[in-house]
Amino acid sequence: MHNNSMFERLEISRFIDMYGLLLSPNFFDARACQQIIEEGEASESKPATVYGYGDLGSVDDRVRKSSRLMLTSTTMEFLNHRLKEHKKKIEQHFSVSLNDYEEPQFLRYDVGDFFVAHQDGNTGLLRLTSDAERKVSVVIFLNSQKADPDPASYCGGSLKFSDYRMESQYREFELPADPGTLVAFRSELTHEVTPVTHGKRYSIVSWYR
Numbered sequence: 001m002h003n004n005s006m007f008e009r010l011e012i013s014r015f016i017d018m019y020g021l022l023l024s025p026n027f028f029d030a031r032a033c034q035q036i037i038e039e040g041e042a043s044e045s046k047p048a049t050v051y052g053y054g055d056l057g058s059v060d061d062r063v064r065k066s067s068r069l070m071l072t073s074t075t076m077e078f079l080n081h082r083l084k085e086h087k088k089k090i091e092q093h094f095s096v097s098l099n100d101y102e103e104p105q106f107l108r109y110d111v112g113d114f115f116v117a118h119q120d121g122n123t124g125l126l127r128l129t130s131d132a133e134r135k136v137s138v139v140i141f142l143n144s145q146k147a148d149p150d151p152a153s154y155c156g157g158s159l160k161f162s163d164y165r166m167e168s169q170y171r172e173f174e175l176p177a178d179p180g181t182l183v184a185f186r187s188e189l190t191h192e193v194t195p196v197t198h199g200k201r202y203s204i205v206s207w208y209r
Contacts, residue, residue, distance in 0.1 A: 015173040019161050020186065022093040027082065027182035033142045037202050040069030040106050048107055064115045066193075067108045079104055083138075083206060090184050090208060096135050098208045109157050109201035114194060117162060120187040120207055133209040134187040142202035145177035154199030159183070162190045177201075184208075 016023060028036070045067040047059045071079070083101055091098050121134025144153035158174040174194070175183060185191070187207060 012176065015161075015170070016175075018166070018170055019163065019173060019189065020094075021161075021175070022090060022184040024086065024089070024182040024184070025178065026180050027086070027140055028142070028180040030179065032078075033179050033202075036071065036075060036106065036204070037142055039071055039075055040108065040202070043070040045069050045108065048105070062116075063118075065109075065113045066115065067110070067113075069106045069108055071106055076104070079204065086182070087208065090136055090138075093184070094136055094186065098135060101138075101206050101208045102134075104204050104206040106204050107202070109154075109193060109196045109203075111196050111198065113157075113196050113201070115192055117160075117190050117192040119190055134207040136184050136208040137187045137189075137191075138182055138184045138206050138208070140182045140204040141177040141179055142204065143177075143179050143200075145201070149198045151199075154196055154201045156195050156197035157201035158194045160192050160194055161185070162192075177203075 047061070048064055048066045048068045049058055050060050050064045083104065087098055087101075090096075120137045139159060144150070145157060146153040146155060149155055157177075159177065160172060160174045162172045164171050193201075
């Protein structure tokens with residue numbers, strides 16, 4: 001995580017509450033994060049797809065530019081187990097009843113990669129049946145985000161939330177990435193990944209329905 005002062009940490013906590021986020025630190029330990037990254041880098045990658053009105057999934061690097069990496073069946077079983085364990089906590093936080101979740105995606109954002117502001121589901125902007133059922137989105141950070149270049153971290157690539165119904169000073173919020181932390185949010189909340197300016201950003205995403 002960024003080297004935040006006490007004041008900055010209090011401000012981050014305030015934004016987390018205002019946006020209704022659920023943060024679960026240590027969802028993965030450092031060893032698991034590193035193992036997943038190494039597995040992904042050893043696998044074949046392919047461009048991540050985007051979804052929209054009537055679209056079954058296509059590549060559009062004007063909207064989303066990142067790579068999807070594959071994980072071994074053993075690691076996927078471990079990941080699925082952790083997500084199933086976490087379901088009740090998410091239901092309680094968001095006061096929703098959830099059925100299942102979509103297959104997790106392991107993503108790498110290289111320098112220049114990004115994902116424009118969007119919603120994941122539960123909104124009239126998306127017409128895919130699967131997307132319309134999405135209630136809660138999750139992102140798991142796997143490596144560190146720093147303000148200054150560092151060999152083991154990345155710069156830029158912030159997970160940014162926005163809600164223009166709020167007062168001006170609260171309309172945008174960038175959540176600092178802490179390795180192993182899971183962040184959950186309602187799927188209709190507008191969010192984006194800002195362009196990566198240094199290093200590689202690794203994360204896992206999924207959607208509870």
